[in-house]
Amino acid sequence: MKHTKTAAAAAVALLSSVTLVACSSSEDPSASTGPVDTSSCQPAGENVTLEFTTWIPGIEGVVDTWNAANPDIQVKVQTGPNGNGGTYKNFFNQIEAGNAPDLGQIEYDALPNFRVQDGLEDLGGCEEVLAAKDDFVDWTWSQVTLGSESSVYGIPQDQGPMALFYRKDLFEENGIPVPTTWEEYATAAQQVRDAGGYITNFSQSDINQFAGFVWQAGGSWFSTEGDEWSISLDSPESLQVAEYWQGLLDDDLVSTLPAWTDEWNNGYNSGEVWSWVSAVWGANSIASGAPDTSGKWAVAPAPQWTEGGSDAGNWGGSSVAVLKGSDHVYEAAKFALWLNTSDEALTALNEAANIYPATKEGLNLPVLQEGVEFYDGQPIYDVFAEASAQVIPDFTWGPTMTQVYGDVSDGFKNAVSGSGTLSSALEDGNASTIGALEAQSIPVAGE
Amino acid sequence: MSTALESTESKASSHSVKGRSRGPRGPRENVMSRTVAMVIMGAFTLYFLVPIWWLVIAGSKDTGSILTTNPLWFADFQMFQNIGNLFAYRDGVYLEWLRNSALYAGVGGAVATLLAGMCGYALAKYRFRGREMIFNAVLGGVLVPATALALPLFLIFSKVELTNTFWAVFLPSIVSPFGVYLTRIFAASSVSDELLEAARLDGAGEVRTFFTVSIKLMSPALITVFLFQFVTIWNNFFLPLIMLRDESLFPVTFGLYSWNTQLNQIPELRSLVLIGALISIIPLIVAFLSLQKFWRSGLSAGAVK
Numbered sequence: 047m048k049h050t051k052t053a054a055a056a057a058v059a060l061l062s063s064v065t066l067v068a069c070s071s072s073e074d075p076s077a078s079t080g081p082v083d084t085s086s087c088q089p090a091g092e093n094v095t096l097e098f099t100t101w102i103p104g105i106e107g108v109v110d111t112w113n114a115a116n117p118d119i120q121v122k123v124q125t126g127p128n129g130n131g132g133t134y135k136n137f138f139n140q141i142e143a144g145n146a147p148d149l150g151q152i153e154y155d156a157l158p159n160f161r162v163q164d165g166l167e168d169l170g171g172c173e174e175v176l177a178a179k180d181d182f183v184d185w186t187w188s189q190v191t192l193g194s195e196s197s198v199y200g201i202p203q204d205q206g207p208m209a210l211f212y213r214k215d216l217f218e219e220n221g222i223p224v225p226t227t228w229e230e231y232a233t234a235a236q237q238v239r240d241a242g243g244y245i246t247n248f249s250q251s252d253i254n255q256f257a258g259f260v261w262q263a264g265g266s267w268f269s270t271e272g273d274e275w276s277i278s279l280d281s282p283e284s285l286q287v288a289e290y291w292q293g294l295l296d297d298d299l300v301s302t303l304p305a306w307t308d309e310w311n312n313g314y315n316s317g318e319v320w321s322w323v324s325a326v327w328g329a330n331s332i333a334s335g336a337p338d339t340s341g342k343w344a345v346a347p348a349p350q351w352t353e354g355g356s357d358a359g360n361w362g363g364s365s366v367a368v369l370k371g372s373d374h375v376y377e378a379a380k381f382a383l384w385l386n387t388s389d390e391a392l393t394a395l396n397e398a399a400n401i402y403p404a405t406k407e408g409l410n411l412p413v414l415q416e417g418v419e420f421y422d423g424q425p426i427y428d429v430f431a432e433a434s435a436q437v438i439p440d441f442t443w444g445p446t447m448t449q450v451y452g453d454v455s456d457g458f459k460n461a462v463s464g465s466g467t468l469s470s471a472l473e474d475g476n477a478s479t480i481g482a483l484e485a486q487s488i489p490v491a492g493e
Numbered sequence: 494m495s496t497a498l499e500s501t502e503s504k505a506s507s508h509s510v511k512g513r514s515r516g517p518r519g520p521r522e523n524v525m526s527r528t529v530a531m532v533i534m535g536a537f538t539l540y541f542l543v544p545i546w547w548l549v550i551a552g553s554k555d556t557g558s559i560l561t562t563n564p565l566w567f568a569d570f571q572m573f574q575n576i577g578n579l580f581a582y583r584d585g586v587y588l589e590w591l592r593n594s595a596l597y598a599g600v601g602g603a604v605a606t607l608l609a610g611m612c613g614y615a616l617a618k619y620r621f622r623g624r625e626m627i628f629n630a631v632l633g634g635v636l637v638p639a640t641a642l643a644l645p646l647f648l649i650f651s652k653v654e655l656t657n658t659f660w661a662v663f664l665p666s667i668v669s670p671f672g673v674y675l676t677r678i679f680a681a682s683s684v685s686d687e688l689l690e691a692a693r694l695d696g697a698g699e700v701r702t703f704f705t706v707s708i709k710l711m712s713p714a715l716i717t718v719f720l721f722q723f724v725t726i727w728n729n730f731f732l733p734l735i736m737l738r739d740e741s742l743f744p745v746t747f748g749l750y751s752w753n754t755q756l757n758q759i760p761e762l763r764s765l766v767l768i769g770a771l772i773s774i775i776p777l778i779v780a781f782l783s784l785q786k787f788w789r790s791g792l793s794a795g796a797v798k
Binding site for chain 1: 556557558560561564583644647648651652654656657734735737738739740750751752753754755756757758759760761762763
């Protein structure tokens with residue numbers, strides 16, 4: 047009896063101390079509003095070693111350059127599978143265990159998840175970070191501030207502005223003009239079908255590509271007001287895009303090969319599929335997946351919803367974030383800025399892993415001005431640089447994107463096999479996302 | 494399971510030998526059932542071998558022709574170039590992975606076998622209080638999937654700052670509840686009490702008896718435990734995924750997986766992943782083929798007694 051009493055008392059004491067800690071920590075951010083409070087971002091004044099987890103192959107060489115020039119801030123690279131392949135899960139486990147690396151690579155669409163779970167250090171207290179804002183392409187910056195005025199949750203690393211890859215030779219041979227609007231794209235789709243091909247492949251699993259289409263149409267799937275999330279997978283823009291692709295599917299004008307499989311590669315390699323609206327990194331996917339078609343491809347701006355428009359969407363891209371619990375926010379931010387803004391680092395990253403930089407200056411790297419052999423010598427990155435400037439800055443990712451991708455993808459697969467439509471998949475996904483947020487006690491507006 | 498297969502196989506072959514020696518007087522073998530059995534076996538053999546054949550073919554091609562040529566026949570044979578590229582890529586990190594896997598699985602499997610053997614032997618041959626309870630607890634361990642333990646292990650190892658070290662993967666690998674179970678059953682039936690009594694009368698201590706007498710009698714079970722544990726550790730993917738961040742500590746399975754997740758970004762890795770996968774199965778094949786004969790000799794050694 048006595049024992050249980052003391053145990054209970056201890057538990058109460060423990061609990062109250064926990065609440066106390068919770069209170070004091072939640073007061074911190076409110077104190078830092080107003081003029082920039084740099085107390086959270088002070089140099090350590092001693093030599094530090096930072097851990098940096100990223101899955102970019104060959105990044106060690108770039109980091110070695112930094113280490114040679116900065117003996118007081120040494121960076122140790124750790125690697126693993128890509129984010130959704132396990133590294134994000136590991137980050138969360140490590141944050142929980144208190145031994146997360148100082149820096150971690152996090153894709154834009156995963157940042158809100160880390161933010162909601164309080165897994166990120168706010169870099170808004172670092173003057174150098176705030177000063178770098180204008181170096182970055184505007185919309186990439188809004189991807190890392192997550193809608194807040196004074197906070198920054200990561201340094202943009204790369205981006206994936208979208209454009210139209212198409213088989214120049216086949217379009218020319220068949221006298222089909224390169225479509226500049228989605229309407230023309232649908233007309234061309236019919237002509238391509240008559241010529242025995244498919245204009246493109248509709249991917250049932252690349253929901254982030256579809257999000258890129260919605261992004262281009264001016265839609266967004268999420269928005270925040272204070273702590274509250276609004277979910278709009280079924281926004282008018284979203285449904286417009288869904289109905290457009292549903293039309294192409296219904297008329298059998300697009301193929302539905304499972305993306306990223308041999309079958310899919312073969313579709314492009316054999317000339318069955320003629321175009322792909324994809325991100326800048328897709329240039330390498332085609333070159334390696336369809337080697338027999340070298341020299342026959344070209345890149346044009348993505349088709350538009352309004353004639354004469356120039357909107358672009360984005361697919362992919364990631365940031366370097368400082369994970370919760372790092373003792374060296376200042377040094378970590380300094381390194382992340384160098385890694386993602388300096389010419390030497392961006393050039394080396396591009397060489398090592400085709401990283402397409404997120405800075406305005408980075409898009410002018412000499413290596414990005416050259417013609418690309420696979421695209422018949424066309425300087426394709428010009429098109430993407432233009433697209434990058436036209437990406438709408440308002441697109442917001444949600445805190446449960448893995449679930450969103452999974453649910454919408456299930457719906458899309460059903461739609462492709464004839465049960466339901468893409469629109470209904472988005473509507474179902476909208477409902478299940480609201481449920482998923484509520485299950486995690488994330489406040490949802492209007493619920 | 495493999496031992497069971499072995500023994501049915503040997504039974505089957507002894508049957509057919511008898512049948513042949515009896516000649517035409519014996520009952521006619523049912524051709525139908527034999528053919529059906531052969532067809533089914535053949536189908537399964539094909540089913541298991543085709544993926545390996547595919548891997549051999551894919552490993553011999555360059556990145557381009559993997560996707561564009563017949564996946565089941567050679568196009569441009571450049572397996573050795575691929576192997577060279579693989580071993581050279583990033584200063585031979587793949588070789589480091591192979592070495593790590595060999596250490597985790599080889600040393601880990603050996604230690605696990607020894608521990609399981611000693612434990613199973615003790616549970617079978619000594620009477621002490623709590624014996625059945627310990628055995629039941631170990632048996633319960635068989636039922637808990639290793640995957641479910643990975644996260645708790647990570648949190649525990651974090652407390653003692655052992656994550657991202659060799660020990661993070663090695664230590665959990667040297668426990669094998671199934672091994673304890675198997676060796677106990679085997680020791681109970683193959684190590685006779687009279688033999689132990691004789692050894693004790695001759696003045697051998699318990700430890701010496703175990704290492705000189707019992708371990709030999711138990712060798713078929715120990716080999717089985719070792720093989721199982723070797724394969725389990727070699728294929729264990731989830732634990733390294735959670736524990737390790739330092740590339741130089743990765744086992745080969747996890748390393749290849751990491752590369753594979755980067756294919757969208759770095760498509761050139763495809764040929765390296767494939768040839769890497771092919772090479773990584775060779776140690777498993779070697780382990781099985783070379784340890785198989787110990788099964789037979791072990792079984793017969795028990796029979797002669």
